Amino acid sequence: MFGSSEVWLIQSVLGIQPHPAAKGFDKVLIKPAPPSQLEHASGSFQTPRGLIEVAWERKAGGGFTLKTTIPPNVQATVHVPSKPGTRVSEAATTEELGGRRIPGALALEIGSGAHEFTSTL
Numbered sequence: 001m002f003g004s005s006e007v008w009l010i011q012s013v014l015g016i017q018p019h020p021a022a023k024g025f026d027k028v029l030i031k032p033a034p035p036s037q038l039e040h041a042s043g044s045f046q047t048p049r050g051l052i053e054v055a056w057e058r059k060a061g062g063g064f065t066l067k068t069t070i071p072p073n074v075q076a077t078v079h080v081p082s083k084p085g086t087r088v089s090e091a092a093t094t095e096e097l098g099g100r101r102i103p104g105a106l107a108l109e110i111g112s113g114a115h116e117f118t119s120t121l
Contacts, residue, residue: 009043014054016045019077025049030068031079031105032056034121049074056081058121066117074112079105082119091116 010016015032022028025047034041034056042055050071057065062083070076080088081104088097088106097117099108106119 009041010045013038013041014043014045014056015079016043016052016054025074027075027077028052028070029077029079030054030066031077032066032081034058034064034081047071047074062120064119064121066119067115068110069114070110070112072112076110078108078110078115078117080108080117080119081105081121083121086120088117088119091118 012033013035015030017029017031018025019027019029026049032054040055040057044051044053051069052071053069055067059065064081066078066080068076068078079102082088084101088099090097097106097108099106
């Protein structure tokens, strides 16, 4: 059983949340809200479909790294915190990522596996 501080850490700081369209955790929302006082955070949440892991870190000069691992047969919408007009990229590619720009982040649809995103806050 989780206490209120664990729920806050998992859902707000790490951003691991059930997706509104999910059926049995087949889709998750990764929407971290890094408090300005924290330089990094990491953690995981066990679902019936597998372990979801999230880690993020603020870098010097406003850089930001978000790592997430999504279990097999699970889709995720990831909100990568970023300044408007700045580049968001994934470690696996050198191309700039497409996605949907929302206030304070770029929303991306990803599949299972390990992903690492970089941005500027």
